Structures are given as C-alpha cells and as structure tokens.
Amino acid sequence: MRKSRFWGGVHPLSGASSGKAPTRALPVEQFVPKSVRIPMNMHLGAPSSPIVRAGERVKIGQLIGEAVGALGVNVHASVSGLVTEVRQAKDGEPASVAIENDFKDEWVELHPVGGVEDCDPQAILPAIQAAGLSGMGGAGFPTHVKMCIPCGDKCEMVILNGAECETHLTSDHRLMVEEPGRVLKGLVAAMRAFSAEKGVVAIEDNKPDAVEAMRGAALGKSGVSVMLLATRYPQGGEKQLIQAVAGREVPAGKLPIDAGVVVLNVGTAAAIADAVELGKPLVERIVTVTGRVAHPMNLRVPIGTSVGEVLDYCGGVEPNAKVVLGGAMMGGCAADSGAPVTKGSGGIVVYGPGEAPEPTPCIRCGRCAQVCPIGLVPYEMEGYILSKQLHAAEEIGVMDCILCGCCSYMCPARRRLAPEFHDARGQIQAERRKK
C-alpha cells in the first residue's frame, strides 16, 4: 500500500529517475585512503576535543576526540597509522586530527555488549554513546541523546528512514539491499532500548529491491514491518516521515519523541547494530559518488577521507567543477578538494561549473506555497525578510522551515528562498539567545 500523507513536495530530476540510475545497481566497494583528516564537529553539539598528539600511533576505532557538553559525540580513528597533525579550531575551520594510513588495518580491542535480541537493554545506550554515533542522514543529531526519553514520554514506534528522498544518493539503498540483516538488528536494538512495541522500516517505492530485502530480513520479527512510501521529495524529512508513517504531526518547536515516535536513518541503525553486537565505533560510511565523474560508484569510505582522493579514484574532476556533499536539494558545496567525508555525508555529486541564475522579481505565483511541506508561504516570508521585518517573518512561521529547498526549486523567478530563510533563522536564534 502506498501512503504519502505529507503536504506539498516536488519531484526533482523526475525525468532522469532523480539522478540515481548510474549507481543504484552498483554494489558497494571498499575504499582505502592514503590519509584521513577527521574533523571534530561532525555532529550538532559542541565540537569534541582531540585527545591524541602528533606523532602518536593509533589503531582503527581508537578514541581520538572526547565528547564535550550535553550534545557532544565521541570521535574515533578511522584508519590505523601515525597521527601527522592535530589542528586546532581557527578561522571557522574546526579542530581536526590527521592520520597517515599504514594500511595495516589494526583495530583496537573491542567490547561488544551482546546480541541485540538478548543483551541487556540498559547497556544499549552507553554502547551507542561510546561508539560516537550521530545521525548519518545529514543532520548529525547525537544518537545517544535521541535515545534519552524525557520523563513521562513514551516511545511507541521506531521508524527507520529508508526513504533517501534526495536526488543522486543511493548509499542507503545499497545498504538495505546488501546488508538488510544488519539494519534490522539496529532497529531491534533501538526498539528494545526505547521499549517501543512497533518498528517500521519506511522505504520509497523507487527502491523495490531494497523493500524486498528488508521484508525478508523482517520476517518473524515481532512488531517489525516494512512500509512502502510514495516517492516524493522530501519524504525522508523527519516531520514528513512521521506524518506519512504514523499519521501524526510533531508539535511545533518540539521533538519527535513528543509525538511518541523516534526516527533513525538506516545507516545509523546499522551502526547501532555494530556498536552493540561488535563493539565497533562509527568509523566509516557508504558514500555515493556520481555526477560528472568518469566512474560513478558506491564506496564504503573511512570518515575523514578527503573528497579529492575519492574523486581521483572515480576518474577525477574538471577544474572549477561544483562538488556537492549530498543531494541536489540540500547538499552543501565543498570549497576545495581537502574537504572531508563526515558521518553525515551521504554522497559526493559533481556538477559542471556554472553560475546559479540571477533572481528576478517575485511574480506572486504562489508555487512556493503550493509545494511547501510545512504549509508555509515562502514568498510572504521572503517579503518580510527583505524588508527587514524579521519579527513578522517569525510570526508566519520561518522558524518552522525545514530548509528543504522545495520553494527555491519551484520558483520561476529563481529567487534564493531557502538560503534567505536559513540566514533569517540564524539571526532570529541569535536574538533569542541574547534575551
């Protein structure tokens, strides 16, 4: 049954199967980099602080960055070898640890908790926290914080986000096709940790092989089901997913747990399974490399690998190309080839060089309002923002904006709506903090 009960949405690159055709059938290959530079700020909270020094030898999985603050996340070495440099935070660049790969693939001693079905549920959360898990769907929310349920709230359902609604990306798709068991184990672990009765793997219907694989893995597991969703962007947005799967809305300004639901990316779920059953911290992830490269492929890449090294392996890029870390709708651009693959980087998509078109005046066609998944009126918000009435923009909901980019995508006048809302939200948040 296809259910898609979320508002608005668009179909980018619908004529070209969302750009996923080149890579969706390619099995994942392991990539071995020469060196990595692991940043300390791959998650939503305060950057972690490095605890190793240049000249030290490290093994894979060794703790190299300690969590700082309530939303902090541990950082681990993704290759074994010599620490060549520990850079401090400077000029907007985060602190990072650079490691030269000795290709020995030596792991630290691992401490698994046990099988996901029979281990102590209380031990799951500490294992996740120790493993340095943060959201691998892009937002980077610390997973162990997500697992802390506030007093009085109950988690009824754990939803695994297998939608992968962004264009070009096939990492989650290949994960579900090749390792459905591992993903399922992560779901079971999360369900037990949350004491949730139901677990749902939600997958868009443009991935029939993934659906089949996950259904097979879910056979016999009580409370677990696989739900098919209509393919539409941003089906994989947390709020839209909850609306479509559970039929509920997350109250404004609150978290999904306040609606009795927790959402996890399938990649994060697989990492949870590793943390619990194998004691493995998060050190690598699947990345889709596609676009204007000679050899598009899905690669399993150690965290901290430079984008340049990955692109060279795939055939190199032309000078002044545009390299986007993520899908076309929300992915940010890499400034240069030294940019690292982080815990949340789902893909590396290469475009040819080209200026974004100049915005022309708004013609009030209202297409932006028709596609907004949150029910906002972007052209009105933009009007307030441009006339410096941030308070009015806040009143009509700019803080509810999920920055999905549907409005900018549809705008016939090519207005840069999503970036403006991003800036406005930043200004409003800064003002709120001052008070």
Add this chain to the structure above:
Amino acid sequence: MKFFVSNPPHVLSPVTTRRLMLNVVLALVPAAAMGVYNFGLPALLVLLASSAAAVLTELLWQACTHKPLRVDDLSALVTGLLLGLTLPPSAPLWMAAAGAAFAILVVKQFFGGIGCNFMNPALAARAMLLISWPAAMSGYVSPGADAVSSATPLAQNFGWLDLFMGKIPGSIGEVSKLMILAGLVWLLATSTISIRIPLSMLAGACLTGWALGANPLGEVMSGGLLFAAVFMATDYVTSPRPGPGQWLYGLGCGALTILMRHFGSYPEGVTFAILTMNALVPLIDHAIRPRIYGHKRRERHA
C-alpha cells in the same frame, strides 16, 4: 584544487517566469487569430499598437530609471496583448497605445514593477479607457467587411453557434468562446493556471444569473465574461494565493459581474467586478491561510 561554490538547491524546476508568460501568449494566439479573421486589418493593428506600446513603455521606464531591462520576461507583452484583445476593433490606434502605456506605467511600474501591482494592469487600463472615451469604446462592429456600429450584443439575440464561434460584434478577443476555451486548455495542460478561478467565476456568474431569472448560459456566452475568467482574473499578482481563497475570489468576480450587468449603468460589468475583487485580495489572503505543520488551526503565532 578549488571547487565552484553556490547555494542549494543545485537543480531547479524548468519553469521560469518567461516560460509562464510565453504560455499565456500562446494561449492568447487562438483568440487573437480569430479576432483578426473576424474583424480584419483594424483588429490586427489595434493588437500591434497595444503590444508595441506596452513593451516600449516598459523598456523606456526601465532605461530611464536605471533599472535592469527585463522586457524579455514577456510580461509587458502579455499586458499589451490582453488589453488589445479587450478593445473593440474600431478603437483608434493612439487610444490603444495610450491605454497600454497607462497600464504599464501607472498601474504596474508606479506601484513597484512586476509583482507589485494591486490591480490587473490590462483591466485597469481598459477601465481608464472606458471612462475617458466612452463613445469610442462602445462602438461595436459587426464582423465582416461592413463597419456597422451596433449596440452591444448583450442587448441583442444571437444563435448559440454564433455566440460560441464568435461571429458577433464585440471586442477583438472576447467574441470567440471556442478559441478562449482552447487557450484555457493550453494553460491547464502546461500547469500555468489552475481551474479554480475560471471555474468558480463561471459558477458564481451562473448562480447569480439564475437567481436573477436570467439565462445562465446566455450570461456566460456573451460579453467578456469567459475571456476575463480565463485570462484576466487568473493573473498571478492580483489573484489570491493558490488554495481555497481562489474559489472565494472567483465566486465573487462572477457574482459581481452579473450584478453589475443587470444593475449597473455600463453594459459590460466584468471589468469593474474583477477590479473590485482585486482590491479585496489582500483581505482574502490574510483571512485564509494554510495551517502550518505542528500548529493547531487557531494559534498560528510563534
């Protein structure tokens, strides 16, 4: 190696402002062609005069006020063509040009340019011409070689086929309902407009006409109602946000048109009906807002 950097989204929908305007121009071609076929050279000249004057006025204004030249987004052309199609074929060319210049200069540019006008420029210009030179604007010419002035067709009786095909006196673009419907089909097929406003406007007109004891179909087929429902009331800037507000707007336009036809002093009511509703659009948009995800209906403020 440095990479090129820009803001997301990195893929954009193929629909641009110019494409939307072009769709409207193409939708107007059947009505314009039929008008020229029916009324001959004078009609063609009127259309050319109004279109050229509109584009030229916008070009001159943007050049003189040092703004970027945007005539290539075709919005001025659309305004000029729309105005020309609502004029009688006997209108003097200088009048058509003056109307087009008024539409672009006063109604559109003086209020802030494209996207900022609070009234439909072509319609407001038609209203201006109507009250400035009422005699010239009411001179309806029968189609064919004879330039015989007659009373407005609303005051006469015609066969249904003639009303539909357009072999009646009237303005250049308003007479052939068939061609207007062809334009409507094109606009709907290209997703340029939605069916809400044309449908609700016709429904409002029919209901009001029936309530007043007139023949609803007759009301729809005569005068500029169909043309205005498809091309004038659906102007993006002066119609409400897509949604329930558009149904209300259309109903209002249709009802007001019939009321003005029957109780007003002008034979044609659609011009002032739509202009009145244009003024009410900000109110409609303010009152009818979509519900924001995560908020209840009543409390909408952060």
Add this chain to the structure above:
Amino acid sequence: MHSEQGTASSKRYGLIPLMLAALPALAVAVSGLNGLVIGAAALAAMALASLLLSLVWKFVPAWMRGFALVLFAATAASMAQMAVSVALPRVSAALGLYLPLVAFTCALTGLPDAYDVDHELEDSLVRAVIRGAAYLAALTAIGCVREVLGAGAIFGISLGASFQPMRMLALAPGGLMLAGLILALLRAIQPKRRKEGEGA
C-alpha cells in the same frame, strides 16, 4: 530666519497633510478658472486668518488656543466665500460648498505656525501668503491641465472639435491621479530636502 522656520508645519507634518487640505478642491477644480478662484480664496483666507490670529495671540490663554484657531480659520473662510459670491456669482454657484471648505482647511493647516515661534505680524503674514500662493499655483495648474486634457478647452476657449478629450481627467480619479503625479514630481526635484523620518 524666514526660510528656517517658515516651514515649521511641513517639518512637523510633512507634505501630505498640506496636500490633504487642498484635496477636496479636486472635485471642482476641473477648469483653470475654477482652480484659480479656489486657490485665490484659499490664499486670502490663510492671509486673513493669520493676520487675525497674530493680532490677538498675546491675549489668548493656553486652553483657548485650539478654539481660537478654528474660529479664525472659519471666519476667514466665510469672508472669502462671501467675497467670491459677490464678485463672481456664477463661479461661486459652480463651486458650491467646496470653496469655503477648502479655504477653511487650508487656513487651518497654516495656522499652527503662528504659535511655534515668537512671531511678528509681518512674518506670519508673509508665510501665510507664500503658502497660499503655492496652493493657488497648484490648484490653477491642476485645473488648467484637467480643462485642456479633460474637456478640450482652456479658460473657456474650446480647442477644436477633432480633439477627443480624456474624460477621466475631468472626473475624480483623474484629479487624484494628477495630484499624485504632481507630488511625485515635487519629490523628484527636491531630493536634498528630504531627510530620514521627516514625514510625508
């Protein structure tokens, strides 16, 4: 000193309230003659009211000032109307109520000047006459434009049958549009006088 304080009213209120005082005249300023007569009446009323006020200002207690303003403006307007009805009875009949109305509102907007400053008789009179002259010029100009373009005549002399006048100008919307255009022109040629937050 004249130029600095001469526009105290406009500094306080901006240009638009002054404009509003003369707006009702647009209903009847459809010919050059009408505009001239109304403008002249407004000028006379402003001068007279200003004169009267400055004569008794020192003797008016603070709580009576508002009342005094209205009284003097109304007196001046009535006297102007009586004068016009005697001198130009047909024009006065055509203008009807608008003449005393506009004379009153124009006189009223000019008067608050009188107690902004340690005034002298000549100063306030000169200021009132200057502002009145502005009203006169504006209303006459508007009247002429509307007569030429809207009725095809100038001061009663027809401009030929082949000229199709634009009737809208002779009606209310045309008058308001013309007033707006004049305001725009004034703003365009006076950029340096405008400062931030200075109203209108």
